[in-house]
Amino acid sequence: MLDQLPNTLLQQRKTVQLEANQPLFIQGTKPKFLYFLEEGEVQLTRCGQQGETCTLQRIQQGFLAEASLFAEHYHCDAHCSKKSRLSAFPIKAFRQQLGQDGFYEVWIQLLSKEIKRLRNQGQRLALNSASDRIIHCLQTEGENGVLRLQGSIKEWAAELGLSHETLYRTLHRLQKQKQLEIVKQKTATQLKLTMHCPT
Amino acid sequence: MLDQLPNTLLQQRKTVQLEANQPLFIQGTKPKFLYFLEEGEVQLTRCGQQGETCTLQRIQQGFLAEASLFAEHYHCDAHCSKKSRLSAFPIKAFRQQLGQDGFYEVWIQLLSKEIKRLRNQGQRLALNSASDRIIHCLQTEGENGVLRLQGSIKEWAAELGLSHETLYRTLHRLQKQKQLEIVKQKTATQLKLTMHCPT
DNA sequence: CGTACTTTTGAATCGCATCAAATCTGGTGG
DNA sequence: CCACCAGATTTGATGCGATTCAAAAGTACG
Structure with missing residues (x-):
């Protein structure tokens, strides 16, 4: 997956190590980095009215919160549910590199895949x-x-x-x-x- | 919305008029066109095991099935629930024009918006x-x-x-x-x- | 005016959530 | 190695709320 990224971008990658139960980002804050989960597990969650936590997604590998690339602020919380290793890419650089080598096409396919997954999830929850x-x-x-x-x-x-x-x-x-x-x-x-x- | 499309693409637009209850496309078929709903209503649905219909989304205006741009086949059915007017763009041309004038950025934002909507929908159905x-x-x-x-x-x-x-x-x-x-x-x-x- | 559909209300049933408690498990430290 | 602890797994009992079936009343449309 990462091998499809432009080199310029790969060079700006920073590795992040987090223990289990540590937060990665919280809803409402401005995204500075786009994260790729190499190892471990991250959960995307949201809080309901009465403080109940809703698990939106559990991720074991891949990009997280792909929709945050152009977002003003995160729309959910993320925390490591297991000890995890991640790669962090500066959002700004990521956006600038989208035009490189038709990389935008890779990204669009990634987003499309996520949409399909979410539609499945929605259909499932409707049962x-x-x-x-x-x-x-x-x-x-x-x-x-x-x-x-x-x-x-x-x-x-x-x-x-x-x-x-x-x-x-x-x-x-x-x-x-x-x-x-x-x-x-x-x-x-x-x-x-x-x-x-x-x- | 449509004013953000490259002119080359706009020129290839075809208008489609459909009566209420007419099908637009069905699951499994290969997407030839990308549709923009101008007026009316389109429903995206899927059939369950026992033939029950599940409504994935109702759309009154905008692009439909954005994720089908790079898909081999549709992942749900679409039909007009009201008399509707749509614009149809050839998928191939659409893909080719993505690189034009940074149009891909518009498309990525559209997909991101859809992801956010779907996350909301998922959280809602989990209640x-x-x-x-x-x-x-x-x-x-x-x-x-x-x-x-x-x-x-x-x-x-x-x-x-x-x-x-x-x-x-x-x-x-x-x-x-x-x-x-x-x-x-x-x-x-x-x-x-x-x-x-x-x- | 008649027809198809939505809206409304009622009653019965079923399945899920919840609370509670017991057992099992992996992992930690003595 | 064993004692211990936190968390997962398992089972039971109870209540609530959603579904379902049924039927009546309202409404849009030709």
């Missing part, structure tokens, strides 16, 4: 049954019906807009009904899900 | 109470807490991911509780909502 959301997630985020989860089930529940209790229960019910297979892998908190019903 | 979704919509889509609805309440319900019965009931409850004001305007099926509680 009001827990099992429908799970299956929809397998079909859209998974590869060939198989999804490797990053992090805990509890974190996944937040992304799906479900309480973790409901997610646990529904997963077990689907498993019992042979609609999916749950494979817990060794030390890592990863699950592998496999659909058993046709598309 | 599980009808009144929270309504209020969130007023705060994000409205101007200064005032929102002019386009179309019927029933259509709005689909966008909010609620049954229309629940939306009607909750609107009346909020009105009775003085949390919002509903003003039905003459012939047009428009409502004006005004928040009465602080931000």
